Amino acid sequence: MKVKVKVRRFNPEKDHRPYWGEYQLEAQPTDRVLDLLVYIKGYIDGTLTFRRSCAHGICGSDAMVINGRNRLACKELVKDVGRTIVIEPLRGLPVIKDLAVDMEPFFRKYRSILPFLINDEPPPYTERLQSPEARERFDDTTKCILCAACTTSCPSFWANDSYLGPAAIVQAHRFIFDDRDRGAQARLAILAEADGVWRCRTIYNCVDACPREIDITRAIGEVKKLLLVE
Numbered sequence: 180m181k182v183k184v185k186v187r188r189f190n191p192e193k194d195h196r197p198y199w200g201e202y203q204l205e206a207q208p209t210d211r212v213l214d215l216l217v218y219i220k221g222y223i224d225g226t227l228t229f230r231r232s233c234a235h236g237i238c239g240s241d242a243m244v245i246n247g248r249n250r251l252a253c254k255e256l257v258k259d260v261g262r263t264i265v266i267e268p269l270r271g272l273p274v275i276k277d278l279a280v281d282m283e284p285f286f287r288k289y290r291s292i293l294p295f296l297i298n299d300e301p302p303p304y305t306e307r308l309q310s311p312e313a314r315e316r317f318d319d320t321t322k323c324i325l326c327a328a329c330t331t332s333c334p335s336f337w338a339n340d341s342y343l344g345p346a347a348i349v350q351a352h353r354f355i356f357d358d359r360d361r362g363a364q365a366r367l368a369i370l371a372e373a374d375g376v377w378r379c380r381t382i383y384n385c386v387d388a389c390p391r392e393i394d395i396t397r398a399i400g401e402v403k404k405l406l407l408v409e
């Protein structure tokens with residue numbers, strides 16, 4: 180089938196403003212949007228810039244806006260997105276070039292919620308055991324691949340980019356509800372600040388954007404509830 184791919188192009192070093200690059204190509208219905216970008220870069224315009232690594236929905240590096248929705252390019256099939264495919268960089272993060280955005284502000288927020296196990300108690304001889312039920316408590320939020328699709332789809336984040344955003348809260352949830360961890364109070368203090376969980380207005384864009392189908396609003400709600408009983 181013939182498809183038209185429109186990519187929002189911008190090289191801050193030489194362009195005054197973004198413009199649309201338009202490419203016509205032959206595609207199979209089962210091609211992924213990432214395949215089309217790779218083709219364009221390889222055979223039509225080698226200057227096109229985008230990130231990808233695993234190409235299998237695991238690394239989280241190719242989140243972008245595809246026909247208006249935040250998606251991983253390696254998980255979107257041509258047959259599901261139609262013959263005209265409009266691709267833009269994630270919103271709310273500075274564009275480095277074309278579809279590559281500066282992820283540092285996103286990862287700074289991730290680091291701020293202490294995303295590692297905190298436990299100063301002497302470890303047992305073998306390992307810190309955990310029951311299957313206790314592991315289940317935070318199973319959903321372990322699936323996060325830090326693609327930023329949720330945070331950059333959130334209108335509350337667009338309105339105020341100092342909001343920690345759903346991804347950071349999902350990562351905090353993963354440790355707060357881990358019964359081997361002792362850092363919950365420190366994380367909750369961060370999440371209770373003005374730019375923490377209360378900036379979430381339950382808009383749900385994040386849930387639609389998440390390629391891992393994490394129940395993000397539920398995780399945020401559980402953190403809010405914990406703050407109310409603390």
Ligand code: SF4
Binds near residue numbers: 324330389
């Ligand atoms: Fe991506 Fe989902 Fe993690 Fe957000 S919660 S960063 S959308 S995997």
Ligand code: F3S
Binds near residue numbers: 336344379382383
């Ligand atoms: Fe934003 Fe998701 Fe909350 S879109 S407002 S973080 S429910």
Ligand code: FES
Binds near residue numbers: 233238239240242
């Ligand atoms: Fe790794 Fe798409 S390239 S998730």
